[in-house]
Amino acid sequence: MGLILPYLATLMVFFFIYNIFTWGLNIQFGYAGVLDFTFITFVACGAYFAGVFALGPGSKQTGFEWILGLNWPFPIALLAGAAAAGILGLIIGLIAINRLRSDYMAIVTLAAGTVIYGLVSNFTPLFDGFDGLAGLTQPFSQILPLNSNQFTYLWVLVSGVVMVVCWFIAQRILNSPLGRTMRATRDDQDAADTFGKDTVRVRLIAMSMGAVLAGVGGALLMGFIGAFSPAGWTSGETFVVFAAMIVGGTGNNWGGVVGSFVVAVLINEATRYIPPIQADPTLIPTVRNMLIGASLIVVLWVRPQGIIPEARRRLYQLPLRPGKPPAAEVESA
Amino acid sequence: MPDTDALLQVEHLSHSFGGFKAVDDCSFDIARGSISALIGPNGAGKSTVVGLIGGALRNQSGSIHFDGHDISRMAAFKVARLGLLRTYQVSREFGRLTVMENLLVPPPNQKGENLLNVLFRPSVGRGEDRMLVDRAVEVLETFGLLSLRDEYAANLSGGEKRLLELARAVMAQPKFMLLDEPMAGINPALIARLDSHIRRLRDELGITFLLVEHNLDVVERICDRVVVMAFGRTLAEGRMSELRQNPEVVRAYLGGGLDERAAG
């Protein structure tokens, strides 16, 4: 009992944060059809910027070196991380989306992410290179001095509140005329163009808003763990979020919740707490990745639209001819 | 030469793919309020001309004027915002949107597409949508698609998709509609319905039409004026009945093929 509660609370925090991730990726891919293969870079951007806003100044002498170091309160640091990620989303989007379509665009995002990864991990004055940021004191510790278990419970609350705000952002976009135009752009960009829609702009908005949610989640991670380094955002992490989104179902946010629960909580995070077998410490992560891959394959095989498919919107109610479900999708309740 | 009553003026348009000249010095005018046709054998360059006018392709030389604006090399969405809508030879519906949603995409300047309104004043978009839905219901009713309004567009039959393309375009309240083979692959009963819709839209809403069409009966029935293209060039212009007598036009349609096509 003494151990299980903090353990569950920790899983809860990761679940909440992963929900924010899947919704962010869903805005990009599920709504607007933007293939962003470097989603984790925006997570990192949010984490790093939240970190350097909240941390004290670094210095070369101590061996902990980073930009800014403003000692600002965590809520402001979180907003700064979100804004930085949104701006980075816009920049990478401008390079990738402006001139290119679908597959090439995805490759450009991947390339941009690789360049940024190399830069951040090797150029120490930025975020202390491969060692990364560390030593963030518990956010809110001045007002609320807590032991580490109590802090975990506090973070369930903090990330829960932030998650609810992100839910409203994601839902408002999805259910708006803007969301409809995003989905039209996803289905046929040329046709949306010929109806006077500035589809490049629409996709940039989706890219940037998705990156904002990634940055928010990254900032929450930073605040929770107190440290963040390149080992935590290898490109494989992007595919964990993709797997979660696709398993749960794209184009709706409940799908993201289910997907992040299955992939990011049940499979990904839960296995991390099983003690590694002495003989082979890489066994657990390998099993985790195999399970994520297998769940993706199973879902794509038996239910390609995901566990929760995109909802059909009925905008005008009258007696009508009963609709047949589309070939690739089934109407959700 | 500039005809004041011309809504669309195409002058000396050329476009090559690689080294191949698909459109080669093509010129014609379309009069405001007319229903015109662009005809010609397969590969004549008709769809390429449509793409150039609509902005999907950037013309390499020549100019295109629409309603007082130079739209040569203008981006497709900007051309559309001036009131020129084109359709594609193959239906291009938004498959995972319902029929109703397909109709709600085209109306221009929707306040609900503004991110700040979306995040902070969602009621703005909802209020606007209620009015658009009412208009869409009327349009769907005239096209006989109301009962399909909640169906995913991807599930419609070929003919229903053609009707949807027209209905969707009407929602944008265009001045000019450029239809690339709107009757391709649909049954004769629906062809009759489509051509009466086109005439009705011209008469009631004053929309000018240019149709790329292989069915010369339809062309003869509804089009005031016909532009004939062959090998990327404009070959002749006039009424269909005159063009049938034009030996050059007849030859372009593979030696007498014109009469067979007209009969079939």
Ligand SMILES: Nc1ncnc2c1ncn2[C@@H]1O[C@H](COP(=O)(O)OP(=O)(O)OP(=O)(O)O)[C@@H](O)[C@H]1O
């Ligand atoms: N993207 C492209 N790349 C290369 N060649 C092309 C391309 N698009 C069209 N062409 C060629 O340009 C010529 C004109 O094509 P276009 O589609 O404009 O003809 P069309 O008059 O519309 O014919 P159809 O009646 O069969 O639709 C054809 O020879 C075609 O093969």
Ligand SMILES: [Mg+2]
């Ligand atoms: Mg064609």
